[in-house]
Amino acid sequence: MASSAETVPGPKLRVAAIGDLHVQETDSAPYRELFTEISGTADVLVLCGDLTNFGKTGEAEILAEDIRACTVPVLGVLGNHDYECGQPEKVCEILSQAGMTVLDEQAVEIRGVGFAGVKGFLGGFGRGELAPFGEPIVKAFVDEVMSEARKLENQLRTLRTDRSVAVLHYSPIADTLEGEPEPIFQYLGSQRLCDPIDRFDHVKAVVHGHAHHGTYEGRTPRGTPVFNVAQFVLRPRFGKPYVVLEI
Ligand SMILES: [Fe+2]
Ligand SMILES: [Fe+2]
Numbered sequence: 001m002a003s004s005a006e007t008v009p010g011p012k013l014r015v016a017a018i019g020d021l022h023v024q025e026t027d028s029a030p031y032r033e034l035f036t037e038i039s040g041t042a043d044v045l046v047l048c049g050d051l052t053n054f055g056k057t058g059e060a061e062i063l064a065e066d067i068r069a070c071t072v073p074v075l076g077v078l079g080n081h082d083y084e085c086g087q088p089e090k091v092c093e094i095l096s097q098a099g100m101t102v103l104d105e106q107a108v109e110i111r112g113v114g115f116a117g118v119k120g121f122l123g124g125f126g127r128g129e130l131a132p133f134g135e136p137i138v139k140a141f142v143d144e145v146m147s148e149a150r151k152l153e154n155q156l157r158t159l160r161t162d163r164s165v166a167v168l169h170y171s172p173i174a175d176t177l178e179g180e181p182e183p184i185f186q187y188l189g190s191q192r193l194c195d196p197i198d199r200f201d202h203v204k205a206v207v208h209g210h211a212h213h214g215t216y217e218g219r220t221p222r223g224t225p226v227f228n229v230a231q232f233v234l235r236p237r238f239g240k241p242y243v244v245l246e247i
Helices: 034-040 057-068 088-098 135-160 180-189 189-195 231-238
Strands: 014-018 044-048 074-077 108-110 113-117 163-165 204-208 217-219 225-228 243-246
Touching: 014 034, 014 204, 034 057, 044 113, 044 204, 057 088, 074 113, 108 231, 135 163, 135 189, 135 217, 135 231, 189 231
Parallel strands: 014 044, 044 074, 113 163, 163 204, 204 225
Antiparallel strands: 014 243, 108 113, 217 225
């Protein structure tokens, strides 16, 4: 079920992607079997946020054990659910100790393909985009997504690869949100995240999660493919909760 992101010369990297794992404290090795399967079918595993259900350390520890079972590199970003208990740095530390690279400030390169990632934030699209005007709290809100976009841009700028993947939790486009109620699109992503993506030729694909009822595939204004890899979107479409992109 591999889908080709874009035709580029050279050997392709098989990138398995899944978002919205939502691991709970009552789960027992919830992704062990899946990660073992992915280790045999892909070269790298990318996790697109909402790794835990409430950002509890117990939830992160359960996922960490499954990550340890993975024999390919694991990288990804946190999601809003991983912030719920107010200790995302602890979640991050537990997952990092298990070998996962949590992207936020620094891009990584794996076999000639760059990976840059941030959680992202909300803010809306087109006419529905919130502007940084008026009350300080409104400006702070917009600043948050601009800061995420800036971190993504800085990472993309450091990459010297001719192919890269941008990893997000929130969506940078509205197209992959289709299926969700339109009034909540503004809470599911921000087009401000799209600007850095469309600035660099080397970005061949974008993966995100968060929109559980959204649409699998869309494109940025410049034409870069965007994939909503929330497992709840992938499962009905592919019969599996993950997808393998050839980059
Ligand atoms: Fe989610
Ligand atoms: Fe989310």
